Amino acid sequence: MNTIISRIQPLTVVCFMLYTTFFFGQHNDEKSALKEDFKNPPSTSAPGVYWYFMDGNLSREEMTKDLESMKEVGISNLIFLEVGIGVPRGPIDFMSAEWQELYVHAVREAERLGIKILLGAGPGWCGSGGPWVTPEESMKHLVYSETEVKGNKKIKIKLPIPEQRSTQWHNLKDPYYEDVAVYAIPNSVKPTIKDINEKALYERDPYSSKPNVKPFLPDPTGGSNVDGGKILDHGDVINITSFMEPNGKLVWQAPKGDWTIIRMGKRVTGASTRPSPEPVIGLESNKMDSVAFKNHLANYTDILLEKTAPRKEDSGWTGFHMDSWESGAQNWTEGIVEEFIKRRGYDPEPYFLTYTGRTVKSTEITERFLWDLRQTCKELVLENHVEFAKKYAHRNGLELTIEPYDMNPAGDLDLGAIADVIMAEFWSKRFGYVTWYAVLEATSIAHITGRPIVGAEVFTSSNEQAWQEYPWSMKDQSDWALALGVNRFIYHTFAHKPLGDEYRPGMTMGQYGVHWDRGQTWWPMVEAYHKYINRSSHMMQQGQAVSDILYLTPEGAPMVFTPPTDALEENGAIPDKKKYGFDGCSPKMLMDRALVENGKIVFPGASSYEIMVLPNFESMTPALLHKIASLVEQGAKIIGSPPHKSPSLTDYPECDDQVKTMAEKLWGKLQPPATRQKVKYGNGTIYWGGQLNNMETGELYPTFKNTLEILSELNVPIDFSSENNTIRFGHRKTKNRDIYFVANRTDHFQSEKCTFRAQGTPELWLPTTGETRKITDYSLKDGSTVIPLEFFPYESFFITFSKNNTNQTNTRNNNGNFERLTPVKTLQGSWLVSFDPKNGGPENIVFNELQDWTSHENRGVKYYSGIASYKKTFELEGVDDKKYFIDLGKVNDIARVKLNGKDLGVVWCAPWRIEVSGALQEGANELEIEVANRWINRLLGDQQAPDANVRKVKFNNGLLGGKEFTTGRYTFTTKAAMRSFKFKKPLLSGLLGPVQLIKN
Template sequence: MLYFFVVLLSIGWLFSCAKEESTAGLKQVFQNPPDSARPGVYWYFMDGNLSRIEMTKDLESMKEAGITNLIFLEVGIGVPRGSVDFMSEEWQELYVHAVREAERLGIKILLGAGPGWCGSGGPWVKPEESMKHLVYSELEIKGGKTVDVLLPIPKQRSTVWHTMKDPYYEDVAVYAVPASAVPVIEDINEKALYERDPYTSKPNVKPYLPSLANYEELDEDRVLAQSEIVDVTKFLQADGKLVWDAPLGNWTIIRMGKRGTGASTRPSPEPVIGLESNKMDTAAFRNHLRNFTDILLAKTAPRKEGVGWTGFHIDSWESGAQNCTDGIIEEFKQRRGYDPEPYLLAYTGRAMGSVEITERFLWDLRQTCKELVLENHVEFAKAYAHENGLELTIEPYDMNPAGDIDLGAIADVIMAEFWSDGFGFDASYAVLQATSIAHIKGDPVVGAEVFTSQPTQAWQLLPGNMKNQSDWALAHGINRFVYHTFAHKPLGDEHRPGMTMGRYGVHWDRGQTWWPMVGAYHEYISRCSHMMQQGQVISDILYLTPEGAPMVFTPPADAITENGTIPDKKGYSFDACSPKILMERTRVENGKIAFENATSYELLVLPNFETMTPELLEKVISLVEQGANVVGIPPQKSPSLVNYPACDEEVQKLAKKLWGTYEIPDELSKKEMGKGAMYWGGKLKTDELYPSYKVTAELLAQLNIDEDFKSDNNSIRFGHRKTNEQDIYFVANRTNEFQKTACTFRAVGEPELWIGTTGKTRKIPNYTVENGVTTIPLEFFPYESFFVTFSGGENKADENNNTSNFPSFAEVKTIEGAWDVAFNPKFGGPENIRFDELLDWTTHEMREIKYYSGIATYRKIFELETLSEKQYYIDLGEVNDIARVILNGEDLGVIWCAPWRINISAALKQGVNELEIEVANRWVNRLLGDQQEPDANVRTVKFENGLMGGKEYKTGRYTFTTKQSMEAFRFAEPLSSGLLGPVRILEM
């Protein structure tokens, strides 16, 4: 009953996010979006440096800034250890305190699956419960005599990412083979799952492994026939000696056994460094949870519904691959239908029977390991979460051996990750994968670990220069931002910027100079996220990934713009689908490939692979018969050894049924079957994984399917969702220039403009409609964005309406002359000073201003002689970096992006007006000043309570932060700062 109840709660919460709102209701919520749309943070604790009081301050600052969810993780990286050991009684009580405070404040906590930022393990994981490899050693002998040799124990097969060593080893088998049969299989370390390197950060990692119809034929002496393999396991003695009457010839003795991969919790707090639990063994994973989350669940009970501890999080997969587990032989037999033992020597790279047969076995091995990971680790994690009233969130990348899409699809809420543009790796593919998963499942929420950063970021980023990439993510479909990272601030407000997560992260925390103003940006993200959670995504192309594992989806190169780490989709949007999901969830509705309560697609594009299992090919044929339009080439064989060779005959039979021939036509050809058609040949022919986007787009145009969106200067990105009442387009200028462009939308109805920065909406008077496509003249300030919605069905535009869609502004007054400015003396600035004119702080003669970081308040009295019924705005001109406007004592809000203006009509008076403008810059300037005389190393900081190892630290006069965060700090000059203006009063 408890299980049933908590599952209902979990499903109910997810459904509450998914339900559509009426247009009127949505417009109201757009003003004040719900908590389900508000952003979150990674709340990182640094190896025992925890403070009960400061935890509360952290959480309260999050709530005040509009953050409603967090991921709780503790790591050991770049900071001296504190006094609170992970999972000690004190630590557990502090976790309970965090949960109770989150309940009080209405914040959701998702706890990571283990210590560190990835994986699920710890010192409680026994070597025999850890991730396993089937390893081997080799010894050359001469036969024709009794051999008595000590066989070497196979070495651990760790990659450079693995840091743990362990003595665990268990023999499996010993074989003798002719010495001439040497390893011949290419990339055996990947194909036998000894390694899976990070696709994001290591060059030349394959997104998928090829599966050919034909392989090179080898000389007979380089191929192992089953009759040549001698099983000598019974001659292995307990001490590792082999005593065997060896026949004549040169032999290689291969000792095979199970050994831990050495994958460890990383980067873990020191007290809980340990092995990663076996990802194919439910019992091993359960034992880990028994020593970790079970204890915390008992301590936090009872929990408050909907807030506090609500989730269980599996972060990026960084524990690598494994290829063995207890009982894998029986699992393989059950799943593949044949005995793998005769093929175990394929792990060594030797050809068993032929290269093709060996490759097929290795394909089956990877498929079996994939299924065991999905079922025994991820599906079990989801069931465990639901049993305990929690939701499961997953980042399915980056070294995942099981296939990113299939693993991620198990999550209640899928998450991606992207790095700050210019300050890290290109993980944009992870966004494409995560959004694809949500779109084909119909999940309303797509989360992401956002703005992960390398050390060179060094406090340079803030909302204004992050807007372009924020809009990029929103357009792709990311609609729950979880910022990396809010490092816990145990050192208190007097030590700022304070503790960081070593060298990493965008420093999204209360130690930031501009944190009191960040809520305006969060409000923008919340409004946009809520809109992008409505209805279903509109997307035209569905790319099927190849069968097999590992698998990372990468679209055709020309399907996205060439824009570094933030590439945009083009006029026809696309998603990816795995074969598993295609077979389990697709059908055809009205000629489209459809997923229940999810997105439907005009075209299915098959991978350019020579192999396909009969089961998948049967599904493709079924979809065509039901009415689907499909692009692809006929497969020649199955990739698997299952039911070989009959499986190949079945594939060829089915292929001829669908395509008619294997000869690819020179011109684009259409083969009709049932209600649908297969398209192939001509320009669709390619050596790449998929045909080019350009050719696919031409085919869609031939099918009378217009582009979903385009702008006449190609400078605008978009995302499109549709509810029962509305088409919702998110459009954003992806340039730092003012843009005036006509945009076309594949939608009709009465168009409106919804502005995310203000929450305001208005009708669009000037537009044209032709053949179901609406064209609207639009204007964008640098990196500006808004929503264009279409409601009410067919609507005939007034072709004679030349009214501008954007208001015009006239200058009423330029506020000139001197300003009184107040800096914060705690960070070296003068408490009161007069600027005769607006200037850049870095040009001031006083070093206390030149190197100032923080908030300064500008005060000015100005007069306005007349006041009409028009709307009035203040335009700040140039601001570095973010500003709050207070007029006549009324807080009018924060300006953080272009256009740098805000409506002041509610506070403006005729006659005398008192204006205050609070301006915040970045930490770079003060940190730079504190590295120079006379401010360098003038203070000694020591924490008697055990924080930061209780050691003494030399630091600058005004700032203190952790050492690693400063190692990459390389600035010669301070960054432009302050209110530069001109400050103008405008009327609309």
């Protein structure tokens, strides 16, 4: 080597040395910076909360205390919303002068504290409306009434005004009505189209909470979708609009026969601000009309923007938030005919009668028109509502965040892709709806668009009113979300506490939410859990997500992405990905951004994919098929069958000929082969036939198992696996590092051999503490790294692989993540325990041994909720240079450890231990352990004599309507929060131990 180097010119040596120093120095700098951030994570990845206000119950002083309490526990952002749910109205009307001043106060205080505020797009949580929205500028339906008449005579009849088409979700009545057209059709033609309310966008029920809601509508060319009956031809329809007088009276010479007169007009959908503060209940603004949206904002955010100017850029009011889509669907707006003609290329008026459920010309023609109608409405929503919102936000220095589910008629992926920060929502796995699909959608959008942040409204709940959740109970689901790619947690919900600290747990958001607020018993200790989420989120924001499979959704709207049933591990409300990562992609996203590089489908600045799976639809527009053909020609690999037709009437019937010609060229033929085949086209490959053609099963995609077989044939190794399939994973990749998040999915200790599709220097990073350590016990196999790992219940790590040394084949037997610890001392005997008398507990009491509070004979201990302090002095003869830990054994529910006056931190999860090396000393050691339980015990105690109904509570400042409440001795909360309180006995509480001093 020396001989070789001596022959290199001096300048070359210098350049080589500079390059080496630069490359590895840059790598080491990056590594060092990330490690420092891991120890002390930045606020950009810190969690946030929904800060909910209850219908006029606001307090300036308590708003400041709310914000300060958030800052103290590591919350860096919030979403500001006000609703009317389950509590009496307060004295401050939404958007009154006093309310506006309080909002300005919140912004200024957030600026002072470095907290970001995102304001919702309207009152309530689910839309953009208010009493200032006129019926003319609200969401509309094309509605109709029907009147049967006999012909061969002059008809003089007043036609009934069509009724408003409200749903159980939207029923705000309004007399507004304007005529559109009047038709006469043969009485023999009856409504026959199945699911017309969905297909004509009269209804879009919540996919998450109402059974049998379709994630997507059937292929419009996929067969009969009518229940018999005569088909209406254009020649059968007589337009008699000109024969109706302004008062609705029809004067018309009817031809011979039996006729049905259909009067069609526009009315409001009934969608309203919900659940809204009472003063601002009103109609939702038109989601297809930017002028209507602009006028709504002029009465709302424009006023507040002026009041809060000037604003800081990095704190205070920084965002504009559109929460879960709950406004439902609309199928009419001003100028829709002209927009339809411009976008679809033909006049929709001859097909208006399909709105009534009747078949026009043919079943397939009717279904295609309805597909075109939904597509046109989707485009108008995206352009005139969501894109407009983004431009508006940016013009005012705000970012746009969007939750694109739940009644969205425009397609979740396309609507969410417009956001600066996409958000999901998931409910507590024990207390709410199953919405894992929304997480898959949001992470897919971020992975495809390359946006580093995936926000989520987390742990929403509908009956968690017994204050049952706490950090440890939520760790499993937290890790599930992190593994899927959520990296900004926004807890639902921090209800504003206008009643102050004297009244706890205090005001809640009716019966909703996980009570993530300063009224919680364990709030002073929650920062440790927040820091875990902060560290983990920061790591999951690095680089790009690694996914191998891209699922293309069908064209059309509405559209909810769900993968094949077998693509997820069954795990109740929190199913996990297995072996490979995957994402969903809309046709629009594919056509706008997808390229091919080195045989992979690539989204510039975002993720890349080994293979794309097409949906089992027989229709596809020529534009989408052309894009797919181009990708395959450039080297892409796809799974799927050829389309036969277009779903649209645009350029019909020539569009079908285009699709058929392109499909035959790409696949070679249209009929699927009996066995799976591989077709080469250009530089790419198509896999189809055999078991891949499973349209008869009703599945949208081929099974995940069949896709895995193809990936195996392509020599794409499994991304991650664990020997006993008990470990979930997420994978990110930077220029110099692979980052895996791995977590035990069980509540048992697990010893697993884990296989990672990565090479390099492996390290284990502990998100609970910020520590990092080298892993030396590993081996390489077929390009992957095998590492034996041990996990406590629900324990999680990051495993990183640095690229600076990929030739290492070290197999030394030294476990990298699990420190072998030996007992030093079990702390037996009595403890001095101090409870807070304000919560009914004894100020000082001796426990002769550790015990559950609920088994104690003292009622103040048995029903205690809050923080209690355990104190004990123990002797230690000698201290060596080993690491020492206090192991708490069993804790209900969270604990802070102090030794010799030094606060060592909070223990909130397994293995329920904390390092004490820096505070431990020879001789006497003063140990203090503060333990917090949940509110259930004291709430239960306050429902029983002698503590039940002993207080009268009334707020003379107008809070809670100034009403008087009878309540228990120590607790007070709003009555709606107690409706589902079903507990008959208190929960296990306190430090149960055994408490041990251990060392490695």
